[in-house]
Amino acid sequence: MTDELKDRYDVVVIGGGAAGLNGALMLARARRSVAVVDAGEPRNAPAEGVHGLLGREGMPPSELLALGREEVRRYGGHVVSGAVGGAKRSEGGFTVSLEDGREVTARRILVTTGLVDRLPEIAGLRERWGKDVVHCPYCHGWEVRDEPIGVVATGPMSVHGALLFRQWTADLVFFTHDQPRPSDEEVEKLEARGVRIVDGAIERVETGPDGITGVRLASGELVERRVLTVASKMEARAGFLEDLGLVPVEHPSGMGVHLPADPMGRTAVEGVWAAGNVVDLSAQVGSVAAAGAMAGAQINMELVNEETAAAVEAHRAK
Numbered sequence: 001m002t003d004e005l006k007d008r009y010d011v012v013v014i015g016g017g018a019a020g021l022n023g024a025l026m027l028a029r030a031r032r033s034v035a036v037v038d039a040g041e042p043r044n045a046p047a048e049g050v051h052g053l054l055g056r057e058g059m060p061p062s063e064l065l066a067l068g069r070e071e072v073r074r075y076g077g078h079v080v081s082g083a084v085g086g087a088k089r090s091e092g093g094f095t096v097s098l099e100d101g102r103e104v105t106a107r108r109i110l111v112t113t114g115l116v117d118r119l120p121e122i123a124g125l126r127e128r129w130g131k132d133v134v135h136c137p138y139c140h141g142w143e144v145r146d147e148p149i150g151v152v153a154t155g156p157m158s159v160h161g162a163l164l165f166r167q168w169t170a171d172l173v174f175f176t177h178d179q180p181r182p183s184d185e186e187v188e189k190l191e192a193r194g195v196r197i198v199d200g201a202i203e204r205v206e207t208g209p210d211g212i213t214g215v216r217l218a219s220g221e222l223v224e225r226r227v228l229t230v231a232s233k234m235e236a237r238a239g240f241l242e243d244l245g246l247v248p249v250e251h252p253s254g255m256g257v258h259l260p261a262d263p264m265g266r267t268a269v270e271g272v273w274a275a276g277n278v279v280d281l282s283a284q285v286g287s288v289a290a291a292g293a294m295a296g297a298q299i300n301m302e303l304v305n306e307e308t309a310a311a312v313e314a315h316r317a318k
């Protein structure tokens with residue numbers, strides 16, 4: 001279901017995941033006209049449930065978002081299917097262009113487009129992403145507890161990831177793949193925790209009817225595993241903001257690229273706000289929803305201040 005996009009809103013929210021919908025919920029309840037334009041590809045779509053979320057533990061991601069859309073609509077907000085291709089300044093705010101040619105103007109924009117997970121080029125890996133190829137112990141650790149898990153190294157933080165996943169299983173293998181061998185200190189930590197280090201490039205992920213069965217190395221050796229963990233390179237979905245002078249930058253953590261914003265969601269460009277994974281690459285559903293709500297409330301306050309200033313001016317002119 002999609003609502004009809006009007007010509008003008010107080011706020012257009014770009015991206016209808018947990019961040020965008022909670023931002024829109026706050027704005028709609030603040031009696032602002034708001035539209036969420038959503039391309040319908042939330043990051044956790046491949047996962048069977050949202051975990052670590054109080055009150056909605058284990059709910060399928062699509063169900064959670066359907067509830068959120070319904071809640072936004074209950075207060076008069078619009079939720080529109082579509083992909084935003086660009087945005088530019090215009091009279092009184094911004095003009096947002098959709099890829100299908102539609103245009104909408106808004107006094108403020110809230111960008112909640114999330115991120116894309118880039119995975120290493122290993123045959124068979126992408127197909128199992130979000131199922132038995134996982135990245136986050138707090139999202140999936142419980143579900144894969146005690147399984148034979150393999151950590152595919154993708155960067156300097158992979159040893160940390162392995163030591164973390166060790167909390168959920170004692171059967172852990174660390175694949176160096178195309179990364180340098182860990183330092184002596186790191187090797188000591190891994191060995192002390194019973195993590196086996198396997199050197200050499202991975203050729204492909206072997207699967208059977210029940211999912212992953214093992215990891216085939218370039219040497220031909222097969223290492224049996226049921227689950228793989230991999231830290232993706234995270235890329236904020238924000239290329240469409242270029243005309244406004246906003247470009248994603250490298251995150252200080254080295255985890256990927258993000259769109260910087262202050263804790264309230266204010267970006268470097270006045271009137272453009274951002275929240276969720278597009279800003280905070282490591283945020284989970286609960287925290288992106290909170291960030292969206294905060295940005296929504298702050299945008300409302302900014303509009304109240306603008307309207308108050310205009311009213312004072314008009315009042316003085318009487």
Ligand SMILES: Cc1cc2nc3c(=O)[nH]c(=O)nc-3n(C[C@H](O)[C@H](O)[C@H](O)COP(=O)(O)OP(=O)(O)OC[C@H]3O[C@@H](n4cnc5c(N)ncnc54)[C@H](O)[C@@H]3O)c2cc1C
Nearest residue numbers: 015017018019039040041043044051084114276277284285
């Ligand atoms: C496999 C997997 C499992 C996960 N499991 C959990 C879990 O169990 N618990 C947990 O708390 N977190 C989990 N996460 C993290 C969770 O997915 C994110 O925290 C959350 O989705 C971020 O919400 P968001 O609103 O910032 O972005 P998203 O949920 O990604 O939503 C962004 C929305 O914006 C839309 N969009 C993007 N570009 C445009 C555009 N140009 N125009 C219009 N719309 C656009 C997208 O299509 C999408 O619908 C998991 C992540 C992954 C990858």
